[in-house]
Amino acid sequence: MKTLTTAEEEIMQHLWTLEEASVAQVIEEMPEPKPAYNTVSTIVRILENKGFVDYRKQGRGHIYFPLISKQEYSSATAKKFAANYFKGSYKSMVSFFMKQEDLSVQDLEDLLEEIDKNKKS
Structure with a gap:
């Protein structure tokens, strides 16, 4: 299994807790100072490429969910x-x-x- 960077692991911790979430919902759960939307979105896409998360379309956005428990x-x-x-x-x-x-x-x-x-x- 691939290892996660500190930033990737932080996003995964929130996704594991939330079970599924949009990028905006993940950001809501993060402590201040909150990272930029584009930063979290990029990390989520990296997690998707690594096989840790997947998504389903919802409206014009995506809802992400963990593939690895x-x-x-x-x-x-x-x-x-x-x-x-x-x-x-x-x-x-x-x-x-x-x-x-x-x-x-x-x-x-x-x-x-x-x-x-x-x-x-």
Whole structure:
């Protein structure tokens, strides 16, 4: 899966939340200072060319919607991150974040609970 630039990922975050939207609707959801319409429109077209979004015509405009779910992208990104920085070892990656972020005992217990849930399903 192709990676997204920071700007592309920001647009995708809004499209994932909105599920479908015009460029103007995406801009409405963005924080101040809002980017120019042409900037967002260009990024959306790039996302379309990369296969992340598609559109349907509505009147004279377009309504864009994600083709890749947030879950799919998150999973692919996590795998690539683990492969590039931790030789594919999720254990090393989690250990790194435990040390860097100084996780609380509650955070660790929550992680163990999630692991147990995933083992059962």
